[in-house]
Amino acid sequence: MTTAASVITAAQSAATQSATPAVAWRHRHLIDVDVVTWPEIELIMRMTDEMKGVLARPIRRVPALNGRRVTTLFYEASTRTRVSFETAARNLSADVVSVSTATSSVTKGESLVDTVRTLEALGTEILVMRHSVSGAPYLAAEVFGGHVLNGGDGWHAHPTQALLDLYTMRSHLPGGDLHGRKVAIVGDILHSRVARSNIWLLTAAGADLWLCGPATLLRGMDRWAAAWSGGAIPGHGRFNVTSDIEAALRDADVVMGLRIQRERMQSGLLPSLREYAARFQLNAERVALAKPEAIVMHPGPMNEGVEISPDVAVSGRSVITDQVANGVAVRMALLYLLAGGHEVPQGEVAR
Amino acid sequence: MTANANGGRHGATGPRPVLAAGARIGDTVGRFELERAWLVDPVSGREGPGEIVVADGILESIVWLEAAEAAGVTDRGVIVAPGFFDLHAHFREPGFEDAETVASGSAAAAHGGFTAVALMPNTSPAIDEPGILERIRSAARASGSPVEVLAYGAVSAGRAGEQLSAMGELADAGVLGYSDDGAPIRSPKLLRSALLYAGMLGLPVVEHAEDSDLTAGAEAHEGYVASVMGLAGWPAAAEVGAVSRDLAVLADALGDEPRARLHLTHVSTAAALDLVRRAKATGLPVTCDVTPHHLALTDEWIAGARRWGWEALGADGEPRDPWADAALTAAPYDTSLRVNPPLGTAADAAACLAALLDGTADAVATDHAPHTVVDKEVEFGSAASGISGIETALGVLLGLVDAGRLPLSRAIAALTTGPAGVVAAARRTSGISAARPRGLIEGAPADLVVFDRSDRWPVTPASLRSKGKNSPLIGRELPGRVLLTIAGGRLAYEDPNAGDEEA
Numbered sequence: 010m011t012t013a014a015s016v017i018t019a020a021q022s023a024a025t026q027s028a029t030p031a032v033a034w035r036h037r038h039l040i041d042v043d044v045v046t047w048p049e050i051e052l053i054m055r056m057t058d059e060m061k062g063v064l065a066r067p068i069r070r071v072p073a074l075n076g077r078r079v080t081t082l083f084y085e086a087s088t089r090t091r092v093s094f095e096t097a098a099r100n101l102s103a104d105v106v107s108v109s110t111a112t113s114s115v116t117k118g119e120s121l122v123d124t125v126r127t128l129e130a131l132g133t134e135i136l137v138m139r140h141s142v143s144g145a146p147y148l149a150a151e152v153f154g155g156h157v158l159n160g161g162d163g164w165h166a167h168p169t170q171a172l173l174d175l176y177t178m179r180s181h182l183p184g185g186d187l188h189g190r191k192v193a194i195v196g197d198i199l200h201s202r203v204a205r206s207n208i209w210l211l212t213a214a215g216a217d218l219w220l221c222g223p224a225t226l227l228r229g230m231d232r233w234a235a236a237w238s239g240g241a242i243p244g245h246g247r248f249n250v251t252s253d254i255e256a257a258l259r260d261a262d263v264v265m266g267l268r269i270q271r272e273r274m275q276s277g278l279l280p281s282l283r284e285y286a287a288r289f290q291l292n293a294e295r296v297a298l299a300k301p302e303a304i305v306m307h308p309g310p311m312n313e314g315v316e317i318s319p320d321v322a323v324s325g326r327s328v329i330t331d332q333v334a335n336g337v338a339v340r341m342a343l344l345y346l347l348a349g350g351h352e353v354p355q356g357e358v359a360r
Numbered sequence: 361m362t363a364n365a366n367g368g369r370h371g372a373t374g375p376r377p378v379l380a381a382g383a384r385i386g387d388t389v390g391r392f393e394l395e396r397a398w399l400v401d402p403v404s405g406r407e408g409p410g411e412i413v414v415a416d417g418i419l420e421s422i423v424w425l426e427a428a429e430a431a432g433v434t435d436r437g438v439i440v441a442p443g444f445f446d447l448h449a450h451f452r453e454p455g456f457e458d459a460e461t462v463a464s465g466s467a468a469a470a471h472g473g474f475t476a477v478a479l480m481p482n483t484s485p486a487i488d489e490p491g492i493l494e495r496i497r498s499a500a501r502a503s504g505s506p507v508e509v510l511a512y513g514a515v516s517a518g519r520a521g522e523q524l525s526a527m528g529e530l531a532d533a534g535v536l537g538y539s540d541d542g543a544p545i546r547s548p549k550l551l552r553s554a555l556l557y558a559g560m561l562g563l564p565v566v567e568h569a570e571d572s573d574l575t576a577g578a579e580a581h582e583g584y585v586a587s588v589m590g591l592a593g594w595p596a597a598a599e600v601g602a603v604s605r606d607l608a609v610l611a612d613a614l615g616d617e618p619r620a621r622l623h624l625t626h627v628s629t630a631a632a633l634d635l636v637r638r639a640k641a642t643g644l645p646v647t648c649d650v651t652p653h654h655l656a657l658t659d660e661w662i663a664g665a666r667r668w669g670w671e672a673l674g675a676d677g678e679p680r681d682p683w684a685d686a687a688l689t690a691a692p693y694d695t696s697l698r699v700n701p702p703l704g705t706a707a708d709a710a711a712c713l714a715a716l717l718d719g720t721a722d723a724v725a726t727d728h729a730p731h732t733v734v735d736k737e738v739e740f741g742s743a744a745s746g747i748s749g750i751e752t753a754l755g756v757l758l759g760l761v762d763a764g765r766l767p768l769s770r771a772i773a774a775l776t777t778g779p780a781g782v783v784a785a786a787r788r789t790s791g792i793s794a795a796r797p798r799g800l801i802e803g804a805p806a807d808l809v810v811f812d813r814s815d816r817w818p819v820t821p822a823s824l825r826s827k828g829k830n831s832p833l834i835g836r837e838l839p840g841r842v843l844l845t846i847a848g849g850r851l852a853y854e855d856p857n858a859g860d861e862e863a
Contacts, residue, residue, distance in 0.1 A: 122737050142739035143579070143590040144693030151691065163741070165590030205590055229587035236584050241684035 034346045038157040040146045041166035043209045047244060050175070050213065056342035057176050057335070063100065064338055074101035074348050080133040081160070082124070082149075083109040084140045089309060090160055093333070094137045094169075097340035101348075106133065125149045135347055138162070143202075156347040158340075164200050170308050171206035173339040175214060177332050178263055181304050188215035193257040193299070195289060196267030196316050197226045198250075203267060203308045208248060212237070218248035221257035222267075222289065225278040254289055261299040265306040266291045266317045282315050292318040296326065304328045385467075386504040387851050388417040389806060392844075397438045397810070399424070402773040403799025409433035412440060412800070412808075417849025419806040435768055436814050439840075442798040443475025443807040443847055444775040447649055447782055448541070448566075448625050448725035449750055451477070451509070453499055454492070455484025460730040460827045462496055463503035465750070468728070468826035470845045470853035472751040473775075473809035476508035477728075478783070481519070482542040488514040488525035490533035506850035512539045512566055515554045521546050524553060531561040536783045539566035541625065542700075544602055546572065548609050555613040559620030564647070564782065566623045569602035569632065570701065579741045581702040585659040588683070589692065591740070594702045596629040603632040607639045610646060623782050624648040626727050628701040630711035637720040647782045649725035650712040652756040653747050653832075659703045661832060662740075664688035669709030670765055679706040695736045695743035696832040699729070713765060716774055723778035724757065724771075726750045730828020748828030751819075755838025758813055762839055768813075805849035815841040 032052045036045065045053075063071050079098040081091050091107065098105045108128070121140075128136060134155040138146050143163030150157040161167040178192070179185040192211055198204045198220045211218045220230055227250055234250045251257055258264060273279045296305060305317075305326045313319045322329065383389070392414040399410035399422065409430030411423045425433065451465035460468075469477050479496065481487030487496070493511055500509035513530030515538045517523045527538060538558050545551040545567060558565050575598045580586040582593025603624060613620040627633055627648045636648050658669045658679065665672065665682040666689050674680045682688055697703060715721040729746025736743050753775070760766035776798035800808065816837040821829040845853035 120734075120738060140739065142741040144741075145739040147691055147693050148737075148739060163590050164592075202590060205588070229582060229584075229593055232584050233587045236681055236684075241681055243684075243686075 036347070038146070038150045038159075039168055039343055039347060040150065040157060040159045040162075041209065042168045042171055042206050042213075043166075047213055050172075050210070053172055053339070053342055053346065054176060054179065056346060057172075057338045060100075060338040060341040060345070061335075063341070064334075070100050070102060072102045073345055074098065074103035077101075077103045077134050077348055078106065078132045079103040079135045079137060079344065080106040080108060080128050081137045082128065082139070083160070084138075084145070085110075085161070087139055087161070089333070090139060093336045094158075094160060094340050097337050098135075098137075098344055100337070100341055101344055103135075103344070106131075121145060121148060122152050125153050129154055135344060158343060158347060161202050163202065164205065165202050166206045167202040167308075168206050169336065169340055169343060170203050171210040172343070173332055173336040174203075174207060174265070174306060174308070175210050176339055177306065177328055177335050178304070180331070180335070181328055182262060186215075187211065189217060190262040191217040191219065191260060192263040192265065193219045193221060193261040194265045194267065195221045195254065195257060195291060197269055197273060198222045198230055198267070199226045199228050200270075200273075201267050208233070209245065212245040212248055215246060219257040219261070220248065220250045221252065221254055223279065223285065224252050226273065227252065254295060255298060258295055258298040262303055263306060264291060264296055264299050264303055265308075266311070267308065268310065269312060269316045282312075286315050290316060290318055291321050293320055293324075296321055306332060308332070383851050383854065385470075385851055385853070386506055388849055389414050389846050389851055391415050392806075392846070394438070394440060394810065396425070396430070396433050397440050398433060398435045399800060400439060400441045400769060400772045401800040402442065402769065402777040403797045403801070405769070407435065407769055410440075414806040414846065414849075417805055419800065419802055419804055419808070422800055422802050438810060438812050438843070439768075440800070440808055440810050441473075441772045442776045442800055443809055443845065444473045444754070445476040445478075445779045445798055446474050446726050446728065446750060446753075447478050447623075447723055447779040449477045449479055449728040450482065450730065450746070451479050451496075452730060453483065454495060458827070459732050459735070462499035462509060463505065464825065464827045465728070465730070466500065466503050466505035466507040466509060467853070468750050468824065469507050470505060470847065471825045471842060472726075473754050473811060473842050473845055474507065474750060475807050475809070475845060475847035475852060476510060477750070478536050479509065479511040480539060480541040481512050481514040482540075486514045486519045487511055487530070487535070488517050488519070490526070490529050493530065493533050493535065506847040506852050508847060510534075510536050512537050512541075514538065515540045515545055515565060516550060519543065521550060524550070524557060527554075527557050528561060531563060535563070537564040537566050537623065539568070539625070541566065541568045544568050544570045544572060548605055551606065552609050552613050555610060555620040555622060556617045559613065559617040562619060564621040564623045566625050567606050569599050569606055569624055569627070571598040571601045574598035574601070578702070579698070580662055581659045581704045581708075583659065583705055584679075584681075585663050589663060591662070596631060596704070599627070599629045599701055600631040600635065603627065603635050607635060607644060607646065610644060614645070621645045621647075625725060626651050626654065626701060627715070627721070628654040628704055628712065629708055633711050633715040633720055637715065637718070640720065647722040648715075648720070649723040649779070649782070650716060650721045651727045652724060652749055652753040653699060653703065653727075654701075655709055655712045655716070655724070656756045656759060657697070657703050657832060658706050658709055660687070660706075661690075661703060662693065662697050664690045664692045666690050666836075668759060668763070669706045670713070670760070670763055672706035673710055677707060677710070693740040694832060695738065695740050696747065696830045696834070698740060698743045698745050699727075699747050700745040713760065716766070717770065721774070722782055724753065724774040725779065726753045728826070728828075729830075730826050731830045732827075733829070736830045746828075746830065747832065748824065748826045748830045751824055751826060752831060752833050752838060754811065754840050754842065755817070755819075756833075758840040759838065761813075806846045807848055808846050809842060810844040811840045811842045813840050815839070817841040
């Protein structure tokens with residue numbers, strides 16, 4: 010898509026000519042960050058910078074994906090994620106179709122495979138998918154002729170969230186580098202696709218990653234951490250798993266809360282939300298254990314008063330609204346790359 | 361017609377055993393001679409070069425060759441063994457004929473070298489009274505296949521787990537035992553009653569050991585792979601706890617009915633096999649089987665690895681890391697790998713093998729569980745559980761043999777005398793040949809399989825006779841192409857390429 014690329018680059022007033030070698034985007038789909046190399050992550054970050062530039066302009070729209078058809082297929086209600094993807098697609102001038110369980114034949118028992126084939130026959134080129142079953146986007150990708158962009162599957166992966174988290178962290182940390190920076194993710198790790206994608210991404214970024222929560226919501230994570238403890242996975246470092254909230258937060262550079270859902274009590278994993286809040290809530294006192302300049306993050310939607318106190322959520326340390334804004338830019342970048350903006354000369358990106 | 365079976369080179373280069381032209385499935389084998397093959401007789405414990413002659417359906421002669429005559433005949437070429445007996449298969453009829461029928465299942469069994477199968481009663485309606493059993497037998501007769509189709513009766517009426525099925529009437533009709541397979545017997549009280557009543561009838565209870573409270577919503581073996589992939593974990597404790605309970609109830613029931621017998625099917629975890637090992641040592645009348653897939657496949661296949669279990673075990677006895685090894689080559693979340701109990705780690709697979717080697721496991725049973733595309737081409741967590749495995753069992757076991765992990769004779773015994781021993785109590789019921797000793801017996805109706813250990817065959821949707829194409833082995837080649845299966849003196853399967861000089 011040289012035309013789309015030139016649309017973007019022409020918009021860059023500071024575009025420069027450079028002989029720096031290009032990093033090719035070689036993925037047809039983006040289902041998780043586990044298969045993405047670090048140079049590709051850097052490419053996504055640079056492309057997100059460009060998209061931030063687009064969003065800073067009075068008219069936040071470029072014709073990069075003019076006439077391209079993007080469908081959001083959501084098997085799980087998530088207004089904010091869906092709106093973020095659709096805003097991103099519209100900012101790139103794509104045609105957007107929105108399918109959700111409430112309005113489609115999914116509720117009538119139509120299979121995912123049949124739905125995906127139908128959407129393809131109707132002209133969908135990029136399928137943004139949210140599903141409650143882990144691995145569902147791989148099944149869609151198997152039968153879909155276009156590109157699948159995962160908007161979250163089960164407990165497995167939420168790559169755009171992790172990428173926007175990384176982008177937000179880099180934009181707030183001095184030097185924009187996570188190497189050696191302590192990141193604490195606190196909450197329901199077991200059921201969290203955000204945590205899983207962030208394990209891949211933040212250990213690749215060199216962060217000192219800590220996962221914290223009640224033992225019932227950490228099940229299995231210690232085994233994962235132990236398996237990676239010796240630096241066994243190329244490109245990924247070790248991470249820590251603990252129920253000790255103070256150890257997790259002490260001297261952290263980044264503190265991230267995850268949503269606690271009520272059904273965790275019904276399934277016998279938590280005594281009560283009150284008890285969770287008493288022991289694990291990110292409140293002012295606990296967040297004070299982190300570095301003075303530490304930032305507070307949350308993928309949303311928040312249960313204020315449960316996993317995070319209202320004052321922390323809106324404090325000067327909170328970058329939660331930045332996450333939302335960056336989410337649109339990251340999703341624009343990924344839609345653009347998947348649609349065929351294959352190569353971006355490194356030197357053209359203003360940093 | 362005769363055939364020089366050990367043509368020598370790898371692959372099917374020599375002349376193949378071949379029957380009279382035009383022989384059809386179900387026909388009595390008029391005359392079949394095989395010279396210079398490797399014979400395995402698990403009843404006598406003898407194996408070696410030999411020759412057989414089948415005439416008018418009878419295994420007329422077995423000649424063991426002297427060393428001087430046997431030059432070049434090895435256990436890596438054409439092998440003759442007694443027909444296999446599968447203790448655990450699902451042929452889905454009545455009720456789910458789009459997944460399998462008695463006819464298609466019998467064809468698949470014969471292709472896998474099996475001449476007798478024991479079907480689980482989780483049909484619709486369930487086999488909980490003799491009428492359903494008769495319907496299955498009628499379908500078997502109509503199929504024309506000579507594969508002996510046997511069945512278990514349900515433990516509980518409608519497999520609902522509440523009241524006992526018509527156990528006595530089912531015994532009179534010739535069931536091999538009782539099982540609510542597909543689900544465990546949840547109530548220990550009902551299990552106790554079933555063990556007592558079945559014991560009185562001289563038949564075993566076959567238990568699918570699972571604590572379904574612990575497995576509610578579970579998708580994959582709880583461990584490293586499930587954690588990374590975000591799959592709900594199926595704890596080993598679900599099987600270990602259930603086996604522990606079952607053994608305690610059995611011990612208790614024996615006080616009242618010394619003939620009570622328990623068979624645990626598809627045991628898959630190291631700890632549960634240890635419990636069985638110890639129970640056997642104390643003399644409890646318990647038997648168990650393991651499946652080919654739990655012997656050879658592991659949970660890392662769900663992540664996309666495609667190496668055998670014995671290749672995935674580190675020198676320390678711990679499973680290797682497929683991510684660290686860059687061993688992930690296939691797409692993840694392949695639903696053909698969803699099975700109950702779930703595939704375990706390489707250490708669990710090694711434990712299944714150890715149990716087979718030391719006799720803790722009496723048999724290998726396939727748990728052949730065909731499913732339709734509709735039930736499998738869905739999200740992993742929504743997919744039906746089960747592997748279509750009756751045609752790949754021999755190849756998987758030969759993989760273990762080729763790797764030097766399992767003696768050929770033990771592999772054959774696990775498919776013949778092992779399962780026959782489990783249901784030996786049913787021998788008193790007339791007409792059930794599966795429960796007879798499964799050996800190469802002169803003068804008896806020929807019941808045997810001929811396969812070429814070094815001839816690899818491709819597992820493809822077309823090569824599988826089963827309607828269930830839900831095999832994770834599709835796309836691979838397995839050793840041990842079956843050339844001929846004779847069941848009860850009649851032709852059950854013949855390799856389509858038989859007789860081709862350049863097959």
